[in-house]
Amino acid sequence: MRFHKYHALGNDYIVLNPDEFVAELTEERIRAICHRNYGVGSDGILYGPQSTDQADFALRIFNPDGSEAEKSGNGLRIFARYLWDCRKVQQDRFTVLTAGGVVTAKVQKQGQQVTVDMGRVSFDSTEIPVAGPQREVINEKMEIKGRQIEFSAATIGNPHCVILRDDVSEAEARTLGPMIELDSRFPNRTNVQFMKVLDRSNIKLEIWERGAGYTLASGSSSSAAAAIARRLGLCDPNVTVHMPGGNLDITISDDFSITMTGPVVKVADGVISDEIFG
Numbered sequence: 001m002r003f004h005k006y007h008a009l010g011n012d013y014i015v016l017n018p019d020e021f022v023a024e025l026t027e028e029r030i031r032a033i034c035h036r037n038y039g040v041g042s043d044g045i046l047y048g049p050q051s052t053d054q055a056d057f058a059l060r061i062f063n064p065d066g067s068e069a070e071k072s073g074n075g076l077r078i079f080a081r082y083l084w085d086c087r088k089v090q091q092d093r094f095t096v097l098t099a100g101g102v103v104t105a106k107v108q109k110q111g112q113q114v115t116v117d118m119g120r121v122s123f124d125s126t127e128i129p130v131a132g133p134q135r136e137v138i139n140e141k142m143e144i145k146g147r148q149i150e151f152s153a154a155t156i157g158n159p160h161c162v163i164l165r166d167d168v169s170e171a172e173a174r175t176l177g178p179m180i181e182l183d184s185r186f187p188n189r190t191n192v193q194f195m196k197v198l199d200r201s202n203i204k205l206e207i208w209e210r211g212a213g214y215t216l217a218s219g220s221s222s223s224a225a226a227a228i229a230r231r232l233g234l235c236d237p238n239v240t241v242h243m244p245g246g247n248l249d250i251t252i253s254d255d256f257s258i259t260m261t262g263p264v265v266k267v268a269d270g271v272i273s274d275e276i277f278g
Contacts, residue, residue, distance in 0.1 A: 001274075003033070003040060004082055005267040008074035010216035010245030012267065014042045015082045018050060021272075027066030032276050034064035039276050043212050044072065046079050049088070055095035055102045057083065063211030071100030071157035073219015073248075073260050077114040080105040081264040100157020111264065118220070118258040121156045121227035128155040131185045138231065144179050151180075152228045156258060159190040159210070160224035164232075168194040168206040170214065170244070177208020191218065193225045197234045204242045216245030223258040226250040 002020040006013060014033060016025065023029065025047060033039045045062040052058035059079050061069040069075075076096060083089045084107045093106045104117040122128070123136040130137050130153050137153035151163050161180055165172075177192045192208040205225055209215045222241035229235040230252045241248045248262040 001272040006078040011074040015046045030066045055097035058097040067211045080114045084111040115261040121256040154224045161190045162228045173206040217243040222248045
């Protein structure tokens with residue numbers, strides 16, 4: 001059972017091609033493969049390419065806890081690089097169907113950089129989803145461990161909760177992130193971003209990722225956070241998102257459609273032993 005490992009700004013994924021991974025991909029096997037000590041170790045699994053009549057390729061994305069994710073910006077860049085390495089794509093733009101919708105990707109710099117049109121960000125509570133009446137979820141309040149926190153929420157095919165801060169830290173992301181992820185107002189759980197606006201062209205994030213935990217970088221989180229910063233009037237259409245793993249370039253159109261550009265690095269190809277599933 002072959003695997004292919006890549007990272008995008010320290011956010012690492014394993015690509016499993018259904019033609020090479022012949023076993024059933026159960027939640028237990030996903031957790032075993034992603035485990036940092038007992039498996040290969042990763043922030044998730046990209047299961048594809050799969051056939052579809054809705055796009056050039058189809059992709060399923062799994063979190064390390066075995067749950068399925070609708071979309072991943074870093075994961076999509078990695079998958080595009082994998083398709084490039086397999087010579088299934090060249091310089092032309094191509095489409096990928098995910099559970100969070102169809103995206104368009106383009107590989108550049110011999111695979112080392114990928115641009116993805118991530119789709120349109122929505123702040124509508126029924127689309128994200130967020131409990132309560134239909135509304136734009138902007139500058140609302142929640143109480144976590146006795147602390148009043150102001151947040152905005154959005155979806156780009158998967159849910160995000162963005163908290164504006166004067167400064168951000170890994171410690172706060174690790175402490176508050178899991179509680180916000182599981183808050184009852186988010187029926188599908190949520191990704192959580194703690195955001196500091198540096199200036200009109202730069203924001204800084206610390207991220208708690210739904211189903212994965214603290215992460216060094218996230219493409220969908222960068223897209224959602226930049227869109228919320230734009231919606232709040234705090235940034236211009238072109239934004240560099242600074243994260244512990246590195247930077248992504250985000251362009252926000254007038255209708256809040258997002259274009260994301262960032263690097264991808266190949267780590268390894270290998271074979272998974274059946275023993276880890278014992």
